[in-house]
Amino acid sequence: xxxxxxxxxxxxxxxxxxRYAKLRPGNKHFGAALLQEFVDKFDLVGKRCLxxxxxRGVFQDVVEDYTGLDLSEVVAPGYHKPFFCGSAEELxxxxxxxxxxxxxxxxxxxxxxxxxxxxxxxxxxxxxxxxLMPAWNCRPWICEGIPVRPYSSLSLRQKWIKLTLPIRxxxxxxxxxxxxxxxxxxxxxxxxDIQLRFRKLDADYETFWMADSDACSSIxxxxxxxxxxxxxDLVLSHPSWRxxxxxxxxxxxxxxxxx
Numbered sequence: 649x650x651x652x653x654x655x656x657x658x659x660x661x662x663x664x665x666x667r668y669a670k671l672r673p674g675n676k677h678f679g680a681a682l683l684q685e686f687v688d689k690f691d692l693v694g695k696r697c698l699x700x701x702x703x704r705g706v707f708q709d710v711v712e713d714y715t716g717l718d719l720s721e722v723v724a725p726g727y728h729k730p731f732f733c734g735s736a737e738e739l740x741x742x743x744x745x746x747x748x749x750x751x752x753x754x755x756x757x758x759x760x761x762x763x764x765x766x767x768x769x770x771x772x773x774x775x776x777x778x779x780l781m782p783a784w785n786c787r788p789w790i791c792e793g794i795p796v797r798p799y800s801s802l803s804l805r806q807k808w809i810k811l812t813l814p815i816r817x818x819x820x821x822x823x824x825x826x827x828x829x830x831x832x833x834x835x836x837x838x839x840x841d842i843q844l845r846f847r848k849l850d851a852d853y854e855t856f857w858m859a860d861s862d863a864c865s866s867i868x869x870x871x872x873x874x875x876x877x878x879x880x881d882l883v884l885s886h887p888s889w890r891x892x893x894x895x896x897x898x899x900x901x902x903x904x905x906x907x
Contacts, residue, residue, distance in 0.1 A: 655759070664722055683710060694711075698715045698748075699750055700736050700750075702716030703720075705729075718733065736754070751780055756866065776903075784896070786865070790859075834874070844867075848865060882903040883901070884902065
């Protein structure tokens with residue numbers, strides 16, 4: 649079974665239960681306030697908007713002209729607005745079709761986020777807006793459920809990782825592991841149309857240990873910002889090099905500038 653079919657099977661089963669992406673009103677979602685701020689700030693209520701990785705459709709009433717897309721078809725009955733079952737890597741829409749796209753806690757679950765970003769950019773109009781709020785920098789040990797599993801169920805390697813989690817998750821340690829790489833990439837990455845840099849993760853499509861144990865890509869916000877800027881887009885959320893370099897968990901908001 650290839651990755652795509654295993655991934656789709658996992659989400660069809662997961663969305664059939666009540667543990668994965670727990671059922672709750674859209675305004676109770678942790679990203680609701682930031683999404684609403686985005687919609688209000690750019691006056692998107694009457695604009696044509698697409699949500700990539702729309703899940704159960706909790707945000708379908710944030711704007712009037714809404715379209716949702718998700719890999720799982722079992723969520724379709726929960727929609728009263730247009731819904732498409734499909735992959736973010738091959739969006740079933742025409743070029744320049746949408747005024748805005750948002751994607752929340754999804755990009756890290758896409759095997760090829762570079763291809764997905766290219767597709768989102770393709771279907772957005774010139775001047776269109778992109779709101780990206782994935783779980784940035786997913787850690788590989790989450791896929792193994794190491795933080796929540798008992799020591800007795802772990803291998804020696806996994807036990808060592810669990811023992812050292814307080815150090816690994818320390819803000820200063822994470823900065824030490826992240827910022828030098830960002831500095832190097834900002835110096836060496838200068839050419840146009842760069843490839844998005846991301847790390848492949850071994851997603852667990854059999855056991856849902858914890859949030860993001862099904863993540864298959866670890867993506868740094870700084871690399872997404874660089875990718876967008878290399879194409880001439882305006883990163884409205886991080887307009888300066890300093891704000892991009894020090895970005896942590898905030899959304900990346902981009903205004904598409906097609907040549």
